[in-house]
Amino acid sequence: MKQRTLCRAVEMTGVGLHSGERVVMTLFPAPDNHGIVFRRSDLTAEPIALHPDLINDTRLSSTVVTDAGVRVGTIEHIMSALAACGVDNVLIELNAPEVPIMDGSSLPFVFLLREAGIVEQQCCKRFIRIVKPVEVRLPDKWVRFVPYNGFRLKLTIAFDHPVFNLAAPTFEIDFAKQDYVEEIARARTFGFMQEVEMMRTHNLGLGGNLGNAIVIDDAGVLNPDGLRYADEFVRHKILDAIGDLYIVGHPIIGAFEGYKSGHAVNNALLRAVLADPSCYEWVVFDGGGDVPPDAFSGVECMGGASRCVRACHQLPNTL
Known part of the structure; x- marks a missing residue:
């Protein structure tokens, strides 16, 4: 199985559940082995390569807090959507300290990822x-x-x-x-x-x-x-x-x-x-091998892109 990223950049605007701040979030395609990286466009700080050791605030959400005090809050819903869609490599840019909450679920993020399109890359998924x-x-x-x-x-x-x-x-x-x-x-x-x-x-x-x-x-x-x-x-x-x-x-x-x-x-x-x-x-499964069938193929194998779009359209004022 190959790594995946987005076909093109996509953007959404919302409000932070805990900060209450208006936030613009943009997702960019990223190269093989890039991983999931956050960047605060409102700060001069370096991009943040996500790692479990960076989750240093778990009060009602999973929040990245770096040694320099840079925060990226409430990442769990978009991370859930990325997992479901099988996305390995993406740059997530925010102009505020928190991912937008949207309707409180992960469905708007699934819709956003399907809107961007997902493409296989050259390197094998690990x-x-x-x-x-x-x-x-x-x-x-x-x-x-x-x-x-x-x-x-x-x-x-x-x-x-x-x-x-x-x-x-x-x-x-x-x-x-x-x-x-x-x-x-x-x-x-x-x-x-x-x-x-x-x-x-x-x-x-x-x-x-x-x-x-x-x-x-x-x-x-x-x-x-x-x-x-x-x-x-x-x-x-x-x-x-x-x-x-x-x-x-x-x-x-x-x-x-x-x-x-x-x-x-x-x-x-x-x-x-x-x-x-x-x-x-x-x-890694470079030739298919004994990879668990359909378990990691993304939402296409769990309803398909059209179902994702239809489901999101059923939620008024989600986006």
């Missing part, structure tokens, strides 16, 4: 294959990788609120068998009204509203149109996990499982894998 179980446990949550010939995620959520009892708390997706656009991409981020004041005292959630997040009060969901899926909350947690795990910059061959996972523990799992070379191996 995979990280999990060869033995790796687990990170905290007092009330855990995540782990186990060997698996594909890419599968299974998550369980647990929140003390009746709205979460209306659907199953667990969801699982196997990239070779299920459709990312249909099952995951439309799931939006969510938050609680009672946390808004606390968040804003910490300069978080300044751009949040009912158009870009599910908001929950004591009685239930405040959004007039309700939920897109009965179990939208756990599906969004999987969307986040896909993005958090792709911060490693390469597709992972293995199965991810978690209970009450979040950005901090997801990142800790990546760091634990990279810290122990006996946990993983690098692999």
Whole structure:
């Protein structure tokens, strides 16, 4: 399998969920082995080659913070879309400190990538294959990788609120068998009204509203149109996990499982894998070989470009 980049540059404008700032984001094609790189056009700082060690703020999002203090916030949704579309090499330029939230899901970013077009490059795609179980446990949550010939995620959520009892708390997706656009991409981020004041005292959630997040009060969901899926909350947690795990910059061959996972523990799992070379191996499939069928072929094998476009057009005022 070959590496992938974009056919042409594309741009979108939105607002940062936490900063509240208007942001213009432009995605540029990048050469083989370039990886996923961020550049702040409003600063003179050097471009930032993404790596799990750079995720140094995980308060309600995955945020890059360099040693020089340069920030690129809330990257998990666009990273999820890049993973689903199989994009290895891209330059992401922002004129503000945060990726735009758009409608709170990854679907606008999938649409943007399909608008740009995706092209295969010359060099082989590099995979990280999990060869033995790796687990990170905290007092009330855990995540782990186990060997698996594909890419599968299974998550369980647990929140003390009746709205979460209306659907199953667990969801699982196997990239070779299920459709990312249909099952995951439309799931939006969510938050609680009672946390808004606390968040804003910490300069978080300044751009949040009912158009870009599910908001929950004591009685239930405040959004007039309700939920897109009965179990939208756990599906969004999987969307986040896909993005958090792709911060490693390469597709992972293995199965991810978690209970009450979040950005901090997801990142800790990546760091634990990279810290122990006996946990993983690098692999390429230069002649097809035994690559897991359809698991890493991008959204074309999970619904196709036309489905992505149609799904996005069903979301008014998304772009």
